[in-house]
Amino acid sequence: MWALGSVAVVSIVSLVGALSLTFGALKRHRVMMFLIALAAGTLLGDAALHLLPEAAHENGFTSQLGWFVLFGFLAMFGVEAILHRGHSHAEHLDEAVHGHIKPFGVLNLVGDALHNLLDGVIIAAAYLIDTTAGIATTIAVVAHEVPQELGDFAILVRSGMSHTKALLLNLASAGFAVLGAVVVLAVGLEPETLQSFALPLIAGAFIYIAAADLIPELHHHSKGKDVAVIVVGLLLGLLLMGLLLDLEAVLPLGEAGHNHG
Numbered sequence: 001m002w003a004l005g006s007v008a009v010v011s012i013v014s015l016v017g018a019l020s021l022t023f024g025a026l027k028r029h030r031v032m033m034f035l036i037a038l039a040a041g042t043l044l045g046d047a048a049l050h051l052l053p054e055a056a057h058e059n060g061f062t063s064q065l066g067w068f069v070l071f072g073f074l075a076m077f078g079v080e081a082i083l084h085r086g087h088s089h090a091e092h093l094d095e096a097v098h099g100h101i102k103p104f105g106v107l108n109l110v111g112d113a114l115h116n117l118l119d120g121v122i123i124a125a126a127y128l129i130d131t132t133a134g135i136a137t138t139i140a141v142v143a144h145e146v147p148q149e150l151g152d153f154a155i156l157v158r159s160g161m162s163h164t165k166a167l168l169l170n171l172a173s174a175g176f177a178v179l180g181a182v183v184v185l186a187v188g189l190e191p192e193t194l195q196s197f198a199l200p201l202i203a204g205a206f207i208y209i210a211a212a213d214l215i216p217e218l219h220h221h222s223k224g225k226d227v228a229v230i231v232v233g234l235l236l237g238l239l240l241m242g243l244l245l246d247l248e249a250v251l252p253l254g255e256a257g258h259n260h261g
Helices: 002-022 029-055 063-084 103-129 131-158 163-174 176-187 198-219 225-250
Strands: none
Touching: 002 103, 002 131, 002 163, 002 176, 029 063, 029 131, 029 198, 029 225, 063 103, 063 198, 103 131, 103 163, 103 176, 103 198, 131 163, 163 176
């Protein structure tokens, strides 16, 4: 019950995007650019500072691990190519229109769902060790999710989704954390069996979304005062992921503490 309750809390964090609606923040262009830059920073920071180091924890960064990263990257490229269906991805964010959802929005949902699935696996595995480890792991995951979910919500809205649809789909993606926890609790699945391939796959997917979709879109707005806003967003996202390393170091996570964030 503790494990499922904690995963439910992590899933509810996806609703923080609703705060943006409350204050109408997403109607402001510069705020949107900041949130998308923040999302790009957290995705790259998560991949480079959490996912890949954890995947390489046991055997180092092997060529096999590298292939999994590349496969995750290329898989996202393939999915996006299918989603395009003849539409040019060179369109600007500001050209998103109702009725047409840009591929990077769907890609973000896929990557986030996989990430949330692994979050649920790790939280449940930590609780199987002891309650303290489970609570500490939950805190670390939530600390990561808050900035990322704000960015994810901004990405979905800018991909052409309505605020309501973006919020509901983000919540559905977050629900994969519950699925991951249920699988671990039901079959006693060890996270180590997934970490050797799931972590680098997700890292590759996140690198693709940030580098191939979000950052090029931000380039369209890299002029005037927007440049400073974008740079601050990127650096803040990276900094938050770096600070989370310190949080994980002081929390009593034990073996479950090899958490990707």
